[in-house]
Structure formats: C-alpha cells, structure tokens
Amino acid sequence: MSSAPYTIGVDLGGTNLRVAAYSQPTGILEQIQLPTRLRDGRDAVVRDMCMAIEQLIRNRPQGGLVGIGVGSPGPIELPEGRLHHLPNLPGWDGFELRATIERMLEMSVIVENDANLAALAECRLGKGKSLGADSLCMLTLGTGVGNGIILNGNIWDGMNGMAGEAGHATIWPDGHVCGCGSHGCLEQYASATAVCRMAREAVVGGNAPGLAVLERQNGEFTSRQLAEAARAGDPDAREIFDLVGRSLGIGLAGLVNTLNLPLYVVGGGLAQAWDLFSAKMFAELKHRSYVYRFTDGEIDAFGHRSAKTYVEPAELGAESGILGACLLPITSERGVITEQAQTKP
Numbered sequence: 001m002s003s004a005p006y007t008i009g010v011d012l013g014g015t016n017l018r019v020a021a022y023s024q025p026t027g028i029l030e031q032i033q034l035p036t037r038l039r040d041g042r043d044a045v046v047r048d049m050c051m052a053i054e055q056l057i058r059n060r061p062q063g064g065l066v067g068i069g070v071g072s073p074g075p076i077e078l079p080e081g082r083l084h085h086l087p088n089l090p091g092w093d094g095f096e097l098r099a100t101i102e103r104m105l106e107m108s109v110i111v112e113n114d115a116n117l118a119a120l121a122e123c124r125l126g127k128g129k130s131l132g133a134d135s136l137c138m139l140t141l142g143t144g145v146g147n148g149i150i151l152n153g154n155i156w157d158g159m160n161g162m163a164g165e166a167g168h169a170t171i172w173p174d175g176h177v178c179g180c181g182s183h184g185c186l187e188q189y190a191s192a193t194a195v196c197r198m199a200r201e202a203v204v205g206g207n208a209p210g211l212a213v214l215e216r217q218n219g220e221f222t223s224r225q226l227a228e229a230a231r232a233g234d235p236d237a238r239e240i241f242d243l244v245g246r247s248l249g250i251g252l253a254g255l256v257n258t259l260n261l262p263l264y265v266v267g268g269g270l271a272q273a274w275d276l277f278s279a280k281m282f283a284e285l286k287h288r289s290y291v292y293r294f295t296d297g298e299i300d301a302f303g304h305r306s307a308k309t310y311v312e313p314a315e316l317g318a319e320s321g322i323l324g325a326c327l328l329p330i331t332s333e334r335g336v337i338t339e340q341a342q343t344k345p
C-alpha cells in the first residue's frame with residue numbers, strides 16, 4: 001500500500017476532545033470526538049487523546065504520518081507545551097502537556113494555543129484564502145476572547161508562546177474584574193460569558209423588564225437568546241450588543257494601529273451576532289484608528305488608491321480549531337515525525 005502523507009490534529013476543549021486525520025487537498029479524512037473527562041483527571045484525558053491518535057494511525061497505511069498538532073486553551077509556554085492557569089481546565093496549571101503526550105505516544109508532537117490554530121486555519125483555508133491575505137489577526141468570541149496572529153502564513157508565537165492575548169487588552173480601565181487579574185479586559189465585554197453577565201447585571205439593576213421576563217422563563221441566559229431579544233427590539237439587549245461592538249472597536253483600533261495587517265477576522269459563537277454589534281464596532285474603529293481610516297481602499301486626494309484593511313466575520317466556524325491543529329505540522333518546523341518513529345513495535 002502507498003503511504004500518502006497525512007497529519008493528525010487534536011482539539012482539546014473543556015467539553016470535547018476531537019482528534020482528526022487530515023490530508024491535503026482532501027481535508028479531514030477521519031475524526032474521533034470524545035467528551036473531555038475532566039473529572040477523571042488530566043492523565044485520563046491525555047490517555048483518551050493518545051488512544052484516539054493511535055487508532056487513527058492504525059487505520060492508515062504505515063509511513064505517511066507527517067506530524068501531530070495539538071491545540072489547547074492558553075496560555076501555554078512554547079515550545080515546551082507547559083500549561084499556565086487555564087480557567088476552563090481547572091487543576092491543569094503547570095501541566096507538562098507536550099511531554100506527557102510524547103511519553104505516552106513515544107512520538108514527538110507540536111502543542112499550540114487553540115486561538116492561534118483557529119487563526120492559522122482561517123488564514124490558510126478560510127477568509128485569508130478568500131481574500132488572498134497571508135497575514136491576519138483573529139479574535140475568537142466564545143467563553144472568553146481568544147486571539148491569534150498570523151504573519152506571512154505562520155503563527156506569531158512571540159518569545160515563549162504568549163503572543164496574541166488581545167482578549168486581555170484593557171478596554172475600560174475601571175471595568176469588570178477579569179480572571180487574568182486585571183480589570184476591564186476585552187474578554188469581559190465581548191465574550192458570550194460577558195454578554196450573559198451584562199444581562200444579569202441589567203436585571204439586578206431593576207431597569208430591564210424584558211430581560212427579567214426572559215430570565216424567569218429560561219432560568220439563565222444564553223448569548224443566542226439575548227441576540228434574539230435584541231433583534232426583536234428589546235432596548236436593554238440592544239444596549240448590551242452596542243457595548244460589545246464598542247469594546248471590539250476599541251480593541252481592534254489598538255490592533256490595527258499596532259499591526260497594520262490586511263485582515264482582521266472575528267470568529268467564535270458570538271460572531272453570529274455580527275448584525276447586532278458591527279455598526280458600533282466600525283464606528284469606534286474609525287474614530288480611534290487613523291491607520292484604519294487611511295486604509296479604506298479608496299482613491300485619495302493625490303490620485304492613489306490606498307491599501308485596504310479588511311475586518312470580516314470568520315468563514316470556518318467551529319471547525320477552525322481542529323483544522324488549524326491538522327495544518328500545524330505542515331506549517332511548523334517543530335516536531336516533524338520520522339518514518340522510524342511511526343514504525344516502532
């Protein structure tokens with residue numbers, strides 16, 4: 001049998017563990033999805049991960065495996081793959097994720113921050129590909145606000161893997177306390193968690209009758225319900241999404257002024273509320289970033305067409321994390337697997 005090249009990607013989430021085999025140009029060849037057994041401890045989770053990886057390797061012809069990419073919530077110290085204070089994986093602080101996987105598998109793996117991997121996939125297979133941009137900055141609006149920066153097709157990891165933490169940029173200096181130890185981070189105003197918190201605060205404040213009814217009916221809020229309430233015209237729900245937009249615009253203005261990249265992508269579940277927050281986001285971005293204003297793609301007073309900064313919703317959706325993990329061994333020089341390692345007894 002021939003040994004067509006393929007990679008394996010792992011998406012380690014707080015709820016689900018996904019492991020996939022991938023080849024170009026086919027895409028995902030086979031995928032295993034398991035619940036992340038956090039209650040059984042981190043060794044049990046890594047054992048599940050390694051068994052799924054081994055199963056995918058057994059299902060393919062020997063010799064074709066290019067490498068294994070593992071995405072984990074950050075912050076992670078790279079290239080060591082050591083985890084730091086993960087709000088969604090309690091008890092994993094200081095865990096040597098890469099070393100533990102490599103010991104169990106007896107193979108090298110590459111570990112990367114999951115928000116960076118979503119950005120990599122969006123660049124190579126999503127919006128970056130559609131617009132012909134090989135550099136981008138992505139914000140992922142989920143439980144928190146993830147951030148990844150891709151420069152010339154590759155992840156910008158920074159000195160030790162901690163670049164791309166714009167979710168913790170200060171937006172409102174005296175704002176809500178954040179798990180990172182600061183106050184008023186972007187994550188506290190533009191994540192799904194933040195939207196639900198702001199709704200609860202509005203109800204407690206006693207001036208949000210529509211939201212109070214919604215809470216009584218459903219027990220607790222979801223960002224999707226709040227988006228529906230805003231679309232139906234509830235003024236307090238609309239106000240929350242206005243604040244999401246303003247906060248994102250301020251965060252993006254800092255990024256555009258600093259990075260001057262061609263493309264900024266907004267993904268994650270809350271990005272589905274684009275229709276509700278984008279007008280305020282663009283207004284704030286225009287107001288606060290002259291780099292953005294100077295790069296509108298229009299012809300200027302001297303007759304020159306300027307370069308254009310695109311700010312766009314993501315294209316790939318929930319698949320971006322696992323796709324980025326699968327792409328990682330193709331784009332990174334770390335952790336290339338030799339044929340010898342794959343054919344161990």
Ligand SMILES: [Zn+2]
Pocket residue numbers: 167168169178179180181182185187
């Ligand atoms: Zn923070």
